[in-house]
Amino acid sequence: MSKAKAISAQPPPMPTNKDDINTTWTFLEWGVERIMYSLKEGVDLKTYMSLYTIIHNFCTAQKAVGPQQNNLNSNHRGAHLLGEDLYHRLNNYLKNHLAHVHAEMVKHTDEALLTYYNDEWKRYTEGGIYNNHLFRYLNRHWVKREMDEGKKDIYDVYTLHLVRWKEDMFGSTQNAVMDAVLRQVEKQRNGETIEQQKIKLVVDSFVALGIDESDSTKSSHDVYRQYFEKPFIDATTKYYERESEVFLAENSVVDYMKKAERRLDEEKDRVPLYLLAEIMHPLMKACETALIAKHCQLMRDEFQILLDNDREEDMARMYKLLARIPEGLDPLRTRFEAHVRRAGLLAVEKVAQQGENLDPKAYVDALLEVHTQYAALVHSAFAGESEFVRSLDNACREYVNRNEVCKKNSARSPEMLAKHADNVLKRSTKATEEDDMEKLLNQVMTIFKYIEDKDVFQKFYSRNLAKRLVNGTSANADAETSMISKLKDASGFEYTNKLQRMFQDMQTSKDLNAAYEDWCEQTFDREDRKEGVDAYYQILGTGFWPLQPATTPFVPPPTIVKTYERFQNFYNSKHGGRKLTWLWHLCKGEIRANYIKMNKVPYTFQVSTYQMAILLLFNDSEEVSYDDMASTTMLQKETLDPSLGIMLKAKVIQANPESAPTQSGTSYTLNHGFKNKKLKVNLNMAIKAEQKQEAEDTHKTIEEDRKMLMQSAIVRIMKSRKTMKHNQLVSETINQIKNRFSPKIADIKKCIDVLIEKEYLERLEGDELGYLA
Incomplete structure (x- = not known):
């Protein structure tokens, strides 16, 4: 603990001569001592006012002015000299005071040193505040004039206290004080309890000593930064x-x-x-x-x-730690990306064992499972950080587009995704609840985001959508429009333009059928209307529907001919310049089998138009030969045989002989012993050979469309640029169409050659190409 200095309680005699520096300072020194050492007892108000008055009288004493009392300059100089003497005596007093404090301080160490340092600092600075007020007249006049004249080492009285501490105490004690502080902090780090307030007071003192000696009104943290x-x-x-x-x-x-x-x-x-x-x-x-x-x-x-052990909490901790240092996370992102890619490829390898019979749902679920798992990890362990999201996206893009299933056919992923979307949106799907459907569509869009060949998805999706609309197998019209809206948001208006036009055609067809019903009622009597079959017509715009014409000739039955000719007359009366092309391979209907019943109710067969034409032949004959079927319907063997095969397998008809069910020389009869658990029997099954052919045709169409897309992009670029280097043109073309598919450089070069042959472009000197208007 600090020692108190013994100070006389009785003040020395008051100076009788106000300009006598010695007696004046003796009295002032006693007062300053009382303030600096016995602040609690201090001085009473009467004594304080006496001290203040003595300083005022001394600084304004006239005797030191000399004989030229009316000379302002001399007056100024006299006051100056008196103030200077008083200032320097106070300065010397503070030096002596701090020498005593320093002598005592060196006797202490560690916590005791901090206690002594803080006590002395607190007493010294509080005394400085009182002294600053006591010498206020000196500050306002002599000190201010000296500072205004640019004199060095002159400060207001409180700042003088700080300067003296900094010069007489700080330089020789701060290392010992700082060592004591650091030992206390280390104790706290080791789990011990310390008096934190002691360290805070040291910090405050180091900050207070950051005075600007060139301008006492300013301060800085330089002392604190260097020494603490x-x-x-x-x-x-x-x-x-x-x-x-x-x-x-x-x-x-x-x-x-x-x-x-x-x-x-x-x-x-x-x-x-x-x-x-x-x-x-x-x-x-x-x-x-x-x-x-x-x-x-x-x-x-x-x-x-x-990662291998799914230690999510520990990964989150590692992320937070390494995120604190520059480039700390880069290696983690790289390893995370490689890990997700391996997981995705492994998941696909497992389902790829199904071979050609790979279920689209199983394939998409395998892709989704990996994405879902690691997207959740990015969110929970890596705070959804954008760079980890990018690593996840890069990994997903790799395993979605370049995996075991895509080895033979790089466009397999978008094709499988389109098939899965078709299954989701079909009426047969189990996800009938709106929330479930929306969730399934969002999952499709999750994988769609990573598909590189988006044109392949578009082509297969549009064909499947066309079938759903034509066959009326969509589960939900709102789900269909929702899916198109999602695709539009992801890939733009042009990507979904034709899809939206299909829906418009369906609404137009609905209105047209209603108008046709009204026309029939006005044109024909009830008996005439009964002669035809009940039919519903869909008018599809050729340029918007991705539908292929039939691959076989076909002669429809007379009943159907009479019905469709009536509609054709109606349509031509409204749209004289249009031509209707009947897509018989897409038509279907229901036919009632009056010859067989279940509980006195006839069975109803759901059939294709081709199957309907075959079955109607049995209205005229009990037995119909294969050759008669072929000659009457004009169906080619590739279509006739599968259509017959389905009905034979369902035992709706019987072949004679049974050993050669679908060939020339075979005859067929209706199976009067037919039985089924359902009154409505679906015979309109998809023919695998046709499905395979359709997929091949779709891929051929995609290749042709890509050539046209690349050529149009090249022409568009050259039209705006006029001339361009070959490599620059290739690069620009890739940038323009990479959102639809990833073009091969060799294919772009072939397209450039084709456009040169067609005289859209020309070769210039060097490696430059020019546009021909």
Whole structure:
């Protein structure tokens, strides 16, 4: 503890001569001593006013002015000299005072040193405040004039106190004080309890000493930064470097991360307790370097183990730690991307064992499962950080487009996704609830985002949509429009333009059928209307529907002919310049089998138009030969045989002989013993050979469309640029169409050659191409 200096309670005699510096200072020194050492007792108001008055009288004494009393300059100089003497005596007093304090301070160490330092600092600065007020007249006149004239080493009285402490005490004690502070902080880091207020007072003192000696009205943190912050940061670095080395030698990386996380939190919490707020950044940076940067390779090496074992919490901890250091996460992102890609490829390999019979749902589910798992991991462990999202996207793009299933056919993924979307949107799907349907559509769009050949998806999707609309098998019209809206948002208006036109045609057809019904009622009587068959007509625009013409000639039955000719007359009366082309291979209907019944109710067969034409032949004959079927319907063998085969398999008809069911010379009869659990029997099954052919035709169409797309892009670029280097044109073409598919450079070069032959482009000197208007 600090020792109090013995000070006389009785003041010395008041100076009788107000300009006598010696008697004046003797009295003033006694007052200053009372203030500096016995602040609690201090001086009474009467004595304080006496001290203030003596200073005022001394500074305004006229005797020192000399004989030229009316000379203003001399008057000024006299006051100047008196004030200077008083100022320097106070300065010397403070030096002596601090010499005594310093002599006592060196006797203390550690916590006792901090206690003594803080007590003396507090007493000294509080005394400085009182002295500053006591010498206010000196400050306002003599000190101000000296400072205004640019005199060095002149300060107001309080600043003089700080300057003296800084010069007479600080230089020889700050190292010992700082060592004591650091030992206390280390004790706290080791789990001991310390008096934090003592360190806070030291910090405050170092900050207060940051005076600008050229301008006492200004201050800085230079003293604090040099003598407190720097050694504090250095000691912190050494402490955690030493601790982390020892801990890692005996514990796992995961345990170390927990400790590092805890230590970082402790240091962050320490700042507001007794440190200056501005130390937060350099302190945390030093801790991050010692605790994380120096051991980041060990953590990164552990990352793969955490990934393999789904240690989500530990990965989140590692992410938060490595995110604190520059480029700390880059290797993690790279490993994460490679891991997700491997997981995706492995998932596809498992389902690829189904071969050609691969179920689209199983394939898409395999892709989704990996994405869902690691998208959730990015969100929970990596805070949804954009760079980890990019790594996930890169990995998904790889395993979606380049996997075991895509080896033979690079466009297999978009084709399978389109088939899966078709199954989702068909009426047979189990997801009838709106939420479930929306969830399934969002899953389709999740994979769609990663598909590179979006034109392949578009082509297959549009064909499947056309079939759903024509056959009326869509589960939900709202789901269909929702899906198109999602595709539009993802790929633009042009991508979905034809899809939207299909829906418009369906509405137009609905209105047309209603108008046709009205026309029939007005044109024909009831008996005439009964002669035809009940029919519904769909008028599809040739340029918008991806429908292929029939691959076989066909002569429809007379009943159907009479019905469709009546509609054709109606249509021509409304649209004289249009031509109707009947797509018989897409038509279907229901036919009632009056010859066989279940509980007195005839069976109803759901058939294709081709099957209907075959079955209607049995209205005229009990037995119909294969050759008669072929000659009457004009169906080719490739279509006739599968249509017959389905009915034979369902035992609706019987072949004679049974050994040759679908060939010339075979005859067929109706099976009067037919039985089925359902009254409505569906015979309109898809023919696998036709489906395969359709898929092949679709791929051929895609190739042709790609050539046209590349050529139009090249022409568009050259039209705006006029001349261009060959490689630049190739690069620009790729940029323009990469959102639809990934073009091959060789294909672009072929398109350039074709356009040169067609005289859209010409070769110029060097490697340059020119546009021909």
